[in-house]
Amino acid sequence: MAMMDNKEFLISHIRNSFITSDDTGMCEMIIDVDDQEHRGGFASDSGLESSDNELSHSYDILPDMDYGAHRRRSNTAQRLERMKKEKRNQSKVKNISWKDNNLKYNAEEKGHLFEKKVVIPSEQPDTPLISRLSEQLDSSASLGENPFLEFAKFDGKASVGVSTKKIDIFLTMVPPEDRPYPMTVVVIATAKIQDLIGLICWQYTIEMREPPLQENIDVYCLHIAEDDGEVDTDFPSLDSKEPVSKFGFTKLALVQKDVPTSSNKPSIIVTVNVPHRGFNKFQIDSLNISMRDILEKVLKRRKIKVRPGQSYNLEKQVEPGLPVDLDANLSSMDTLEFCLVREHSSRGDYIEVDDGKTSNLAESLTSHQYKSYIVNMIHKIRTKTEVQLGISGEKVEIDPVASKSGTKLFRQKPVTYEADSIASCDMIEEKDGGKSVFRLTYFGHDYKHHDFEGDSEMCKEIVHKMNNILELRLSPVRKDYVAQRDKKLKKRESFHKT
Incomplete structure (x- = not known):
């Protein structure tokens, strides 16, 4: 103490x-x-x-003072440091006062600033002199303008203050080794799918990718794509009129529409009349086909019963009673219209067909008359919607049937397809309980289909009616679809044989 x-x-x-x-x-x-x-x-x-008159005291202890090995500098010390930095920076700045120059520029005295260069003439007198700038301008002009320049305004990378979406686009038209690598596109959210397609084409051309695209964006569409770039064909292409913001997909594929193109070669249509059974038309690729092959086509199409001891032949439509040489080619017939007759009979005789499933003339005309059916339309996730299917020789109509219990999510909108856009109508499944499923294939931007379910007899009638209409119209869509289907069948058969 x-x-x-x-x-x-x-x-x-x-x-x-x-x-x-x-x-x-x-x-x-x-x-x-x-x-x-x-x-x-x-x-x-x-x-x-x-001095005893001067009382001494220590610094006031403040609550924000720092203690320890590193003490915070005071505000005064920090201001002094800033002032020193500003003085150092000011020392590097030089102020120059502007003064008007009353002296006039003398071109003769300052001529050395713009000396005239001597151009060495070319060794070839007929060759004009071209400057380096002219060469660059000519080379840039040869690249051509981007035909999709109007869609550059939808590029989200060049837009500020707007909502954008980043999408990976797989390009199905590039070489196979480049397809797994998508092209990243940033599009403004207010753009439509059609604008996005134009933006993709614009960026594709800017990046000088190969092969070059067609200048019409209507030949392209966008499909949902997997992570590896595989196109999901189970879903239709995105509606070009819908906004991009409506869809949440981050990976899409640019696909060129498979539009049926009419061949430059003239179509060769052979008509074969069948007594009391109407007629059939066949598209022939070459006039070198034999008449025996045409006869076999008719018998196969009509499913005509060839009984033992019977045989059939063809006559020119304008020459009744004179059978043609079946070993001769079509090119030697001087006509494309024939009549099927049974040997030792006349054109008035009745020709039997297999259990009446082929169309006769009256049935063909009846098929073109309008008739409606109530069937169930099957959606992608196996839900069903009751619809009225109206069929005529000109169009096919699908109208939803009003139902209080129907959900809005899968309610089918009324839609109409022209008969020439229908590719096929086929039975695909027979179920227990007298129900069947048939498929109606049509062409929009590409081949799509609707599946329907109903009573088996009614489904068979619908398929039979549609096939009669398709057989008589022979539309380009129908011919292209049948050609592709036959090509696939041949590939499949050759694969199984090997």
């Missing part, structure tokens, strides 16, 4: 304690004592005298 009463010890202890945290040395100088016994002045350990 004696040591705690010693003022000099306390002052020395306090001073030494502040030394560790005060690098200014001020605490050591201001700590002092006011004592009656040292009124003439008290000599501190520092050797300085302090």
Whole structure:
């Protein structure tokens, strides 16, 4: 306790304690004592005298002061540092005052600034001189303009302050080794699918990809794609009129529409009339086909029963009673219309066919008359919607049947297809309980289909009616579809044989 009463010890202890945290040395100088016994002045350990009239005190301790090994600098020190930096920066700046020059420019005195260069003439006098700039302009002009320039405004990378979407686009027209690598496109969210297609074509052309695209964007469409770039053909292409913001897909595929193209070669249509059974038309690729092959086509198409001891032949339509040479080619007939007759009979005789499933003339005409059916339309996720299917020789109509219990999610919208856009109508499944499923294939931007379910007899009638209509119309869509189908069947047969 004696040591705690010693003022000099306390002052020395306090001073030494502040030394560790005060690098200014001020605490050591201001700590002092006011004592009656040292009124003439008290000599501190520092050797300085302090007056008894000047009371000494330490710095005020503030709550935000930092303690420890690293003490925060004061605001004054920070301001001084900033001032020093500003002075250093100002020393690097040079101010130049602007003065008007009253002297006029003398071209003769300053002519050395624009010396005329001597152009060396070409060794070939007939060859005109071309500058380097002209060569660059000519080479850039040869690249041609981007035909999709109008869609550049939908590029999200060049837009500021608007909502955009980043989509990976797989390009199905590039070489196979490049197809797994998508092209990333950033499009503004307000653009439509058609605008996105144009933007893809614009970026494709800018990046100078191969092969070059067709200048008409209507020949392209967008499909949903898997992560590896495979096109999901189970879903139709995206509607070109819908906005991009409606869809949440991050991976799409640019696909060129498979539009049936009419051949430059003239179509060769052979007509064969069948007594009391109407007629058949066949598209022939070449006039070198034999008449025996045409006869076999008719018998196969009509499913005509050839009984033992019977045979059939062809006659020219304009020459009744004169059978043609079946070993001769069509090119030697001078006509494309014939009549099927049974040997030892006339054209008026009745020709039997297999259980009446082939169309006769009356049945063909009846098939073109309008008739409606109530069937169930099967959707992708196996839900069904009751619809009215109307069929005529000109069009096919699908109208939803009003139902209180029907959900809005799978409600079918009314739609009409022209008969020439129908590719086929086939039975695909027979179920228990007298139900069957048939498929109606049509052509939009590509081949698509609708599946329907109904009573087996009604489904067979619908398929039979549609096939009669398709057989008589022979539309380009129908011919192209049949050609592709036959090609696939031949490939499949050759594969199984190997």
